[in-house]
Amino acid sequence: MQKIQSEHTEEKRPPGRDQPLRLFIGVAPDSATQRFLDATCHHVAQQGLPRDHRWISHANRHLTLTFLGDTDATHLDLIEDRLRSIAATSPICYGEIVSTHPFPKNRAKMLAAELLPNPPLARLQQKCKALMRAVGKPPERKTFRPHFTLARSQRGFAGPQPVTTAFTCRLDNLTLYRSLLTPTGSQYEVLLSLPLEGAPDSQGTSK
Numbered sequence: 001m002q003k004i005q006s007e008h009t010e011e012k013r014p015p016g017r018d019q020p021l022r023l024f025i026g027v028a029p030d031s032a033t034q035r036f037l038d039a040t041c042h043h044v045a046q047q048g049l050p051r052d053h054r055w056i057s058h059a060n061r062h063l064t065l066t067f068l069g070d071t072d073a074t075h076l077d078l079i080e081d082r083l084r085s086i087a088a089t090s091p092i093c094y095g096e097i098v099s100t101h102p103f104p105k106n107r108a109k110m111l112a113a114e115l116l117p118n119p120p121l122a123r124l125q126q127k128c129k130a131l132m133r134a135v136g137k138p139p140e141r142k143t144f145r146p147h148f149t150l151a152r153s154q155r156g157f158a159g160p161q162p163v164t165t166a167f168t169c170r171l172d173n174l175t176l177y178r179s180l181l182t183p184t185g186s187q188y189e190v191l192l193s194l195p196l197e198g199a200p201d202s203q204g205t206s207k
Contacts, residue, residue, distance in 0.1 A: 020070040022179040025083070025128045026062040028193065029148060033097075033169040034058055040100050040113055040163060041150055047160045050153040053111075060188050062177065063095075063115070063146055066128040068137065075135040079176065080192050082134060086127045087174045087194035093120035095146060095169050101162035103147055111157050112147040113165070121146060121171065124196075128174075152185070172196050 029037065041055060071079075095115035103112035115121075122144065129139045151157075176192040 019073060021073050021076070023068040023071045023079070023191075024064055024177050024179065025066045025068065025131070026064045026175055026177060027171045028173055028175045028190075029061050029063070030170050030172065033148075033167075034061065036097070036165075036167045036169070037061065037113060037148060037150060040165065044100060044111065044150070044160050044163055049111075049151070049160065050155040050157065052155050053151050053153040053157070054185065055151050056149055060186075061148055061150075062175065062188065063148055063171065065125045065174075066132065066140065068132060068135065071135060071137075076191075078134060079131065082131045083128075083174055083176060083192060083194060086124075086131075087196055087198075089198045090124050090127065090174070090196050091120065091198040091200045092170065092172045092196045093118070093124060095121055095171055097148075097165050097167045097169055099162050099164055100150065100160075102157040102160065103149070104145065107156050107158040109153055109156050110149050111151040111153075111160065112149045115146040115148075115169070117144065117146060124171075124174075 068079075095118065097113050097115050100111065100113045102108040103110045103114065125144050125146075132139045172195060174194045174196060175190055178189040178191050180187045180189060
């Protein structure tokens with residue numbers, strides 16, 4: 001399993017603290033999940049994809065919990081403190097990847113591996129969502145649909161048939177990302193990554 005860093009150094013702190021940062025909170029996939037997603041991508045590619053499709057790199061794959069959007073850099077210390085508290089009290093949870101398909105509808109610009117929602121993952125997402133109020137942002141109102149984006153296409157995905165799967169992935173970290181716009185698309189910089197260290201629930205499992 002990939003090593004999760006518990007701290008980032010001052011050198012990794014984004015320059016220009018007077019400029020807003022485009023931030024989101026997510027979970028980075030572990031190595032077993034990365035291998036499963038690789039195999040899924042290979043299978044989907046056999047069905048034929050739009051010519052302009054672009055695969056998401058390993059470094060950019062993630063499961064989004066909360067999108068903070070443009071955020072004043074002066075809020076970074078507060079956000080990191082809250083994330084440390086959430087990570088310290090939240091148990092490792094698991095998610096079942098059940099289908100890979102155009103997302104969020106039948107014809108869309110994203111191809112994603114979607115997970116079934118479950119209570120532990122929903123609780124983790126709600127904690128991160130509540131953090132938005134601390135930085136003066138209204139919490140997101142859209143329904144939480146956990147997924148890993150695998151590819152993007154400006155023309156849109158319509159041809160691939162949904163690929164039904166049954167893979168349980170381990171979600172063991174809380175990661176703060178900065179989204180950077182580049183000529184080749186968005187790139188995601190990890191600002192902070194923390195292991196989930198809370199005790200399991202009363203049933204002895206967080207699945």
